[in-house]
Amino acid sequence: MRNINIGIIGVGTVGRSVIKILEENKEIISARAGAHLVVKKGVVKNLSKIRNISIPLSTNIQDILDDEEIDIVIELIGGVKEAYEIAKSALKNKKALVTANKAMLAYHRYDLQKIAHDIPIGFEASVCGGIPIxxxxxxxxxxxxxxxxxxxxxxxxxxxxxxxxxxxxxxxxxxxxxxxxxxxxxxxxxxxxxxxxxxxxxxxxxxxxxxxxxxxxxxxxxxxxxxxxxxxxxxxxxxxxxxxxxxxxxxxxxxxxxxxxxxxxxxxxxxxxxxxxxxxxxxxxxxxxxxxxxGAGGDPTASAVISDIIEIIRGKSSLMLGFEQxxxxxxxxKPKEKIQSRYYIRLSVDDKSGVLAQIASILTQNNISISTFLQKEVKQKNTAKMLLATHMTTELAIKNAIDELKNLESILQDPYIIRIEDE
Missing domain, CATH: 3.30.360.10 (Dihydrodipicolinate Reductase; domain 2)
Structure with missing residues (x-):
């Protein structure tokens, strides 16, 4: 059975869990992967920190990126800019990449797909830890x-x-x-x-x-x-x-x-x-x-990282993001302002006559109708809480209505909204 050499950049909570699981479950992992998984090196920022792991550590990322014997690079440092540069370098050096970095992927997932071509990228751990979504x-x-x-x-x-x-x-x-x-x-x-x-x-x-x-x-x-x-x-x-x-x-x-x-x-x-x-x-x-x-934690996230490694070794590579348009x-x-929803609105108002009519008028002018209304007394004198829910309307309409409500003298705090998902 062949060896697959792995380099881990970022040996924190998740990195340590990856190493621990590969050691403790090595027989079943090797059987499922059809190869022995060997963590050859790890890169950290601080060598003096106690980690209780047995692999060689370095502070130099190039020790992994330039090592021709390393087949798979695991990026676990977080952040966007440095992680993206690491990912690009790994792919350009023809090394498979596994990352748990959702922030970097949120900005650069399509850039990496273009660079990778047929080099596999695994990112199961970037969304919801151990859930295989x-x-x-x-x-x-x-x-x-x-x-x-x-x-x-x-x-x-x-x-x-x-x-x-x-x-x-x-x-x-x-x-x-x-x-x-x-x-x-x-x-x-x-x-x-x-x-x-x-x-x-x-x-x-x-x-x-x-x-x-x-x-x-x-x-x-x-x-x-x-x-x-x-x-x-x-x-x-x-x-x-x-x-x-x-x-x-x-x-x-x-x-x-x-x-x-x-x-x-x-x-x-x-x-x-x-x-x-x-x-x-x-x-x-x-x-x-x-x-x-x-959705998080060392072992669940490490489980997802290792599942990507096994899939890469099996040769089950496909387009990183599933398909191209x-x-x-x-x-x-869809433009944000055209999104439709029902809305809950919380208002803190002067407790006097005519306020509800002002609020209702602004909502009506923006084609917003009320489905539910509650008024609550509060300890502060001459103040009331109005809690209401609307029928279906658009983000643009609710934004315009909220902006107008803010300008009423009778509104004591900025209105607060929560969307209602009935579907």
């Missing part, structure tokens, strides 16, 4: 048009929302708890502002639709402004609040968005709690399929 879209569902995809793609934000909903905690308390448990970084920005989920959605959209969109092209919003009023409203009307990545096919247009959403409590995806991830995919032939599991199969990104 990349393979599902590339292979298992390849006979289907993907009609819709809805995913809880970020475990940190899902944990925070779960704590807020189940334990009546506020956002800051839940975030602090997530950090103490190691689910959130010291700087949790990408998790809580939707950026991490946005990167993952763009990768999935490439596989499902062959569409090359960048983060700036799509709606990306986070969970920072959700409060107890929103959770109470959702609960009263049978909804759970989740940070969702959403893709929908409508003829030749694809809408892509990441934001908090109110979804029916009876939907399977609404029951995904804590740090777990879940993705619902609807195909035109298979119907709905649901993928659930650990043709004159017959060509999708375009």
């Amino acid at each position: 990349i393979k599902a879209l590339k292979d298992g569902l390849s006979a289907n048009h993907i009609l819709a995809l809805r995913g809880i793609l970020n475990g940190t934000s899902n944990y925070i929302l779960t704590q807020m909903i189940q334990n009546n905690q506020d956002f800051q308390t839940s975030l602090k708890q997530a950090q103490e448990l190691g689910y959130a970084e010291a700087d949790p920005s990408l998790d809580i502002n939707g950026g991490d989920a946005g990167h993952k959605l763009l990768i999935l959209a490439s596989l499902a639709y062959g569409i090359d969109a960048k983060p700036k092209d799509i709606i990306i919003e986070g969970i920072q402004s959700i409060n107890a009023d929103d959770i109470e409203f959702a609960d009263e009307f049978g909804y759970a609040i989740k940070l969702l990545g959403i893709a929908k096919k409508q003829k030749d247009e694809i809408e892509l968005r990441v934001h908090p959403a109110m979804i029916d409590k009876n939907k399977m995806i609404s029951k995904v709690e804590g740090v777990m991830n879940g993705i619902s995919v609807i195909g035109d032939r298979v119907g709905e399929t649901l993928y659930y599991g650990a 043709t004159s017959q199969i060509s999708f375009k990104l």
Whole structure:
């Protein structure tokens, strides 16, 4: 049985797990791959850090990229610019590439596909850790048009929302708890502002639709402004609040968005709690399929990395992103302002007569009708909370209405919206 030599650039939590799993499960992995997997070298930034691994380490990336005996390069450093340069160099040196880097792929996945030609690139670990959603879209569902995809793609934000909903905690308390448990970084920005989920959605959209969109092209919003009023409203009307990545096919247009959403409590995806991830995919032939599991962590992510290595060794290479658009199969990104949804709106207002009429007038002028309305008293004197839900309308209409509402003297805080996913 032949040896396959591997170089790992970035030996942190995931890199150490890759090495550990390759050692502890080497017999079954070798049997499935048809080869012995040998981690020849690792590259780190700090050699003095204790890692409890037995492979040779270096601080020089070229020690791996220039080594003719290394067959597969695993990139696990994160970030965009340096990781992209590493990926390009590996491919130009005719080395297969495996990466868990969703941020780099969100910006450069099509660039890498052009460079790679027939050199395989594995990136299962870039989306939802141990859940094999990349393979599902590339292979298992390849006979289907993907009609819709809805995913809880970020475990940190899902944990925070779960704590807020189940334990009546506020956002800051839940975030602090997530950090103490190691689910959130010291700087949790990408998790809580939707950026991490946005990167993952763009990768999935490439596989499902062959569409090359960048983060700036799509709606990306986070969970920072959700409060107890929103959770109470959702609960009263049978909804759970989740940070969702959403893709929908409508003829030749694809809408892509990441934001908090109110979804029916009876939907399977609404029951995904804590740090777990879940993705619902609807195909035109298979119907709905649901993928659930650990979306992060050393071992689940390393499991996905090793699955890519095995697939590369078996010679199961195909187009990195599943397919290329043709004159017959060509999708375009739906403009953000044309996306349609129902909306929940939270308003803090002066508690006096005529305010509701002003709000209703602005909504009507923007062709927005109200389906549900609640008014709540608050401790602050002469202040009220208005919570309402709309019928279906467009992003453009809701944006214009919100901008006009902000200018009313009777509106005490900027209005806050959450989209309602009823489909």
